[in-house]
Amino acid sequence: METNAPGLLLDRETKASERPGDHKDELRLWLRMLTCSTLIETEIRNRLREEFKTTLPRFDLMAQLDKSSTGMTVGEVSQRLMVSNGNVTAVVAGLLADGLVDKRAATQDRRVQVLTLTAQGRKAFKAMAERHEGWIAELFAELDQQQITQLFRLLGQTKTSLHRAIAARADGAAQGDA
Amino acid sequence: METNAPGLLLDRETKASERPGDHKDELRLWLRMLTCSTLIETEIRNRLREEFKTTLPRFDLMAQLDKSSTGMTVGEVSQRLMVSNGNVTAVVAGLLADGLVDKRAATQDRRVQVLTLTAQGRKAFKAMAERHEGWIAELFAELDQQQITQLFRLLGQTKTSLHRAIAARADGAAQGDA
DNA sequence: CGAAATTATTTTAGGCCTAAAATAATTTGG
DNA sequence: CCAAATTATTTTAGGCCTAAAATAATTTCG
Numbered sequence: 517m518e519t520n521a522p523g524l525l526l527d528r529e530t531k532a533s534e535r536p537g538d539h540k541d542e543l544r545l546w547l548r549m550l551t552c553s554t555l556i557e558t559e560i561r562n563r564l565r566e567e568f569k570t571t572l573p574r575f576d577l578m579a580q581l582d583k584s585s586t587g588m589t590v591g592e593v594s595q596r597l598m599v600s601n602g603n604v605t606a607v608v609a610g611l612l613a614d615g616l617v618d619k620r621a622a623t624q625d626r627r628v629q630v631l632t633l634t635a636q637g638r639k640a641f642k643a644m645a646e647r648h649e650g651w652i653a654e655l656f657a658e659l660d661q662q663q664i665t666q667l668f669r670l671l672g673q674t675k676t677s678l679h680r681a682i683a684a685r686a687d688g689a690a691q692g693d694a
Numbered sequence: 695m696e697t698n699a700p701g702l703l704l705d706r707e708t709k710a711s712e713r714p715g716d717h718k719d720e721l722r723l724w725l726r727m728l729t730c731s732t733l734i735e736t737e738i739r740n741r742l743r744e745e746f747k748t749t750l751p752r753f754d755l756m757a758q759l760d761k762s763s764t765g766m767t768v769g770e771v772s773q774r775l776m777v778s779n780g781n782v783t784a785v786v787a788g789l790l791a792d793g794l795v796d797k798r799a800a801t802q803d804r805r806v807q808v809l810t811l812t813a814q815g816r817k818a819f820k821a822m823a824e825r826h827e828g829w830i831a832e833l834f835a836e837l838d839q840q841q842i843t844q845l846f847r848l849l850g851q852t853k854t855s856l857h858r859a860i861a862a863r864a865d866g867a868a869q870g871d872a
Numbered sequence: 873c874g875a876a877a878t879t880a881t882t883t884t885a886g887g888c889c890t891a892a893a894a895t896a897a898t899t900t901g902g
Numbered sequence: 903c904c905a906a907a908t909t910a911t912t913t914t915a916g917g918c919c920t921a922a923a924a925t926a927a928t929t930t931c932g
Contacts, residue, residue: 539831541842546830548849553731555856603919627880627927652724653717658855664719667848671726677836678733781889805897805910
């Protein structure tokens, strides 16, 4: 059961109580998470390039559009992907040139550009998404279902913690501005 | 204790046994991990820019050099940071210009460029590293020591799984070449 | 109504990053 | 020895990404 026996792992990894003001564990955790993310991202980039001659940003953008039947605005895509508006504009330009995405001004508010996948885009995405899902499963293959669930849950708590810490600091900065 | 009561979370998240060939859980896990990494990375980039007028790649490169007393070659830094040699060359150019890093050809093998932090670079890094460690702790503040340890361990297993899957595919490709 | 403020997107300038080609130095094997 | 192969780094061309400024359209409110 791997019970965290005191005197073994814990002694070497978590003696926070003995080191007040020390936050090395959090740092090590972050570096390890970054390593995992980078390994996955790099591998997926390579495979997308080799098998589909495309890039991760393009794939990610198409994935967002694929989830929406009615199309999405530049701003919505930008928020979902956590990238700038200008970046969406640029990536969309490439997809437009390849006929994978359609862009048109909304009829009621002509500031807004609505993006949708073309039929070709939907077809291309479907093929890529299927392979992509398999690649991810391959990469996580050594984790069993329980570990996946556990990791998913811990990352959920991490996400909550991050959102709160980031919001708290943004509030502080806004206060400072006033 | 959050015991994973069947019928609640598990029913919605992990019915892999009922969906053969389905790998949605791994995909969701990856997307959540990516969200966490991106949130942290973006926040750290912003704080480094606002408080120290520097960038994450520069900070990361200085962090590597700081850990080495004798200096590191371009290739070693490139491997540790998981970026291309060319990228190291470019980032180092900026740090050289700012007097934070020193670069000199090794005496015994003049192909090799040895990088070290200057006194100014070490001092600047020390100040940033201290703040950086605090920021990371802040971001993970809502996780207790046990959750940190657990997450660290699960990510360790993930890392192993990733390395094996990536190596396996590289081997396959090498076979295919022969 | 119409000027000012707001909102959505694009443009611009600049840094990061990669793969592939080029350069430069060293090692190897005939 | 010396030509070929190898190794380390840099250069090049091009895509991604951001912040800030610019543009364009809509909304608000006096």
